[in-house]
Amino acid sequence: MTLQLxxxxxxxxxxxxxxxxxxxxxxxxxxxxxxYGHIGNFRTFLHVDILRRTLLLxxxxxxxxxxxxxxxxxxxxxxxxxxxxxxxYTAKYTQxxxxxxxxxxxxxxEHMPRATEHINEMVKLIETLANRGLAYKTEDGSWxxxxxxxxxxxxxxxxxxxxxxxxxxxxxxxxxxxxxxxxALWKAPKPGEHxxxxxxxxxxxxxxxxxxxxxxQILGPSFDLHAGGEDLMFPHHENEIAQSECxxxxxxxxxxxxxxxLLVEGKKMSKSEGNFYTLRDLLLKGYKVSAIRYLLVxxxxxxxxxxxxxxxxDATVAVEKLRTFHTRLTTVARTGAxxxxxxxxxxxxxxxxxxxxxxxxxxxxxxxxxxELLRFCxxxxxxxxxxxxxxxxxATLALxxxxxxxxxxxxxxxxxxxxxxxxxxxxxxxxxxxxxxxxSSMAFxxxxxxxxxxxxxxxxxxxxxxxxxAIRKExxxxxxxxxxxxxxxxxKRR
Ligand code: AMP
Ligand code: ZN
Numbered sequence: 001m002t003l004q005l006x007x008x009x010x011x012x013x014x015x016x017x018x019x020x021x022x023x024x025x026x027x028x029x030x031x032x033x034x035x036y037g038h039i040g041n042f043r044t045f046l047h048v049d050i051l052r053r054t055l056l057l058x059x060x061x062x063x064x065x066x067x068x069x070x071x072x073x074x075x076x077x078x079x080x081x082x083x084x085x086x087x088x089y090t091a092k093y094t095q096x097x098x099x100x101x102x103x104x105x106x107x108x109x110e111h112m113p114r115a116t117e118h119i120n121e122m123v124k125l126i127e128t129l130a131n132r133g134l135a136y137k138t139e140d141g142s143w144x145x146x147x148x149x150x151x152x153x154x155x156x157x158x159x160x161x162x163x164x165x166x167x168x169x170x171x172x173x174x175x176x177x178x179x180x181x182x183x184a185l186w187k188a189p190k191p192g193e194h195x196x197x198x199x200x201x202x203x204x205x206x207x208x209x210x211x212x213x214x215x216x217q218i219l220g221p222s223f224d225l226h227a228g229g230e231d232l233m234f235p236h237h238e239n240e241i242a243q244s245e246c247x248x249x250x251x252x253x254x255x256x257x258x259x260x261x262l263l264v265e266g267k268k269m270s271k272s273e274g275n276f277y278t279l280r281d282l283l284l285k286g287y288k289v290s291a292i293r294y295l296l297v298x299x300x301x302x303x304x305x306x307x308x309x310x311x312x313x314d315a316t317v318a319v320e321k322l323r324t325f326h327t328r329l330t331t332v333a334r335t336g337a338x339x340x341x342x343x344x345x346x347x348x349x350x351x352x353x354x355x356x357x358x359x360x361x362x363x364x365x366x367x368x369x370x371x372e373l374l375r376f377c378x379x380x381x382x383x384x385x386x387x388x389x390x391x392x393x394x395a396t397l398a399l400x401x402x403x404x405x406x407x408x409x410x411x412x413x414x415x416x417x418x419x420x421x422x423x424x425x426x427x428x429x430x431x432x433x434x435x436x437x438x439x440s441s442m443a444f445x446x447x448x449x450x451x452x453x454x455x456x457x458x459x460x461x462x463x464x465x466x467x468x469x470a471i472r473k474e475x476x477x478x479x480x481x482x483x484x485x486x487x488x489x490x491x492k493r494r
Contacts, residue, residue, distance in 0.1 A: 023061035025223035033093035047301035064109035141188035157234035208239035226253035283421035334390035441479035
């Protein structure tokens with residue numbers, strides 16, 4: 001299996017393999033920790049996780065870096081308003097970001113450098129650019145990169161930069177998308193502003209230089225792959241290329257992956273539209289983290305995604321179906337000879353699953369054979385009274401394991417994640433935002449529910465139906481449903 005991935009830089013689909021034959025060196029732009037991560041951010045981080053997991057499945061080792069941007073205009077402004085140091089301000093959001101990554105089943109990259117811990121490398125990089133005549137200092141003590149001196153500026157975004165104004169500058173971190181200007185490498189502090197005293201003078205790094213410095217320090221001047229959301233292609237990634245390649249004289253990243261944007265109900269997500277959601281907002285509304293992960297990854301990265309609440313409800317059902325199928329396979333009787341048809345179906349689903357992922361990480365296409373197999377196997381098990389051969393069951397479970405090494409939704413951590421979100425909301429004074437249904441279904445711990453379910457089973461055995469019914473009713477009122485089946489009693493939170 002070799003992953004073929006679209007490369008924004010070359011405009012073609014290419015194999016992703018480590019140039020050094022050892023580990024794939026990849027860098028993905030991480031969060032700016034000025035607030036909680038929203039579902040658009042997590043769509044991008046989740047697809048980078050799908051990339052990482054697919055490479056690991058293909059037997060490719062990875063050396064993956066994701067930065068934490070813990071200094072920028074907004075952070076400095078917000079920290080000053082909150083009367084906190086930068087560290088105090090960003091620690092809270094860095095911690096919540098890591099918690100959200102874990103909750104969503106996003107594997108931690110090998111390296112997660114914080115920008116403020118790499119100021120020295122940034123200063124050195126800017127000095128190199130200055131020595132080569134590519135960076136200049138302005139009267140206020142800031143440093144800029146001179147884009148006119150980099151003839152291939154625009155190679156990534158393929159923008160036409162005819163007639164760019166030589167020396168026109170931009171110094172804010174929040175860019176207008178189409179302004180092509182010399183960009184700030186180092187920004188002189190405004191009076192009273194947080195700054196570092198360095199050989200360049202007092203100041204702080206511009207946003208672009210952070211990624212170049214940290215990527216090259218950890219991965220070397222030239223590495224395999226760079227990823228981020230599509231909004232970063234210009235100017236952020238274009239500027240990373242310009243300043244890195246001017247400093248080193250070698251190609252910065254060979255392969256560029258851009259995840260397309262997430263819209264909500266057809267519109268750009270924004271606080272003013274009232275359609276802005278963090279992961280935590282959705283958990284407090286009662287949606288399960290597994291359904292959120294499933295929905296965000298099921299639309300391939302190279303398609304724009306329209307997030308809807310109907311889609312999230314469908315995703316909840318899909319996850320439930322897959323889990324029920326998995327449980328069924330682990331509990332059915334394993335007898336008899338292999339069924340040729342069954343074995344063929346598993347082999348076919350396996351091949352189609354792998355081919356779809358190899359083909360530019362087509363997650364939507366990868367899901368189709370899994371659901372086809374689920375329908376086939378469930379039909380077969382219904383007919384045979386829940387029996388299949390040990391070999392067929394083992395092969396199917398192995399495929400589900402492979403599926404889950406990418407999609408990561410079979411293990412049920414939903415209640416635990418929701419409970420943590422409720423505790424967080426309580427601590428933040430936001431408990432009122434939790435849906436009433438959610439609060440009632442979470443009032444019971446899993447162990448308490450297990451105990452009540454066991455008591456009900458016992459009550460039924462001793463023909464104490466009044467008690468058995470009372471328990472069912474009590475649980476139903478808390479949005480916990482009991483299902484009696486041939487295989488025993490199961491419960492779930494609605
Ligand atoms: P930020 O924290 O704003 O620097 O963004 C972190 C990551 O999320 C970047 O890779 C962005 O490109 C990405 N991102 C931001 N908004 C969206 C969105 N609506 N859809 C997909 N990715 C996004
Ligand atoms: Zn970056």
